[in-house]
Amino acid sequence: MRADARKNYSHLLAVARDVVTEDGVDASMRDIARRADVGLATLLRHFPTREALFEALLRTGLDALTKKAGELETSTPPDEALVSWFHGGVAFVHSYRGVVDLMASAHVDPDSALYASCAAMHSVGARLLLRAQTEGTARADMNGDDLFALMSALGWLAGQPAFAPRADHLFQVIASAILTSPSSKDDKKAAC
Missing domain, CATH: 1.10.357.10 (Tetracycline Repressor, domain 2)
Structure with missing residues (x-):
């Protein structure tokens, strides 16, 4: 994985961890993408x-x-x-x-x-x-x-x-x- 892709992946995981800690497993994928300041397609590219x-x-x-x-x-x-x-x-x-x-x-x-x-x-x-x-x-x-x-x-x-x-x-x-x-x-x- 390229360095920038690895950085994006790590950032998405960190944001997802925060959102899921707050909202549990029902956390919205859209909310995770929004809080990570990326589009939903970017999140889904990493986590389909x-x-x-x-x-x-x-x-x-x-x-x-x-x-x-x-x-x-x-x-x-x-x-x-x-x-x-x-x-x-x-x-x-x-x-x-x-x-x-x-x-x-x-x-x-x-x-x-x-x-x-x-x-x-x-x-x-x-x-x-x-x-x-x-x-x-x-x-x-x-x-x-x-x-x-x-x-x-x-x-x-x-x-x-x-x-x-x-x-x-x-x-x-x-x-x-x-x-x-x-x-x-x-x-x-x-x-x-």
């Missing part, structure tokens, strides 16, 4: 569909979560790595109102522009979960689909005005439900 725009917006965050999982795997105990990554995932899902629906449908649609990014994020989450399960610090009856569903649910709840004040508490409740209780293991060891 709404899904293509969201794929570009979300890919950066999803790729960062995938990278973070790899770093956590090599530097952090399994339970802490899982919770840290899960927290980042919930924050990301919450970043754009309505993105939960897009990600949930893309997750099961190989033809979706978001499929590869969602699948990669799902895969690293499942890997972190399995690592914690192998260590005995996460519930054995969960899988990556469960983790993805809980992440999506918490991201959605945090965006609801009635639940927003309790978002941190709800995260802690779910995180403690995912993990096994290390203190009860220590208590069992001490009793032996």
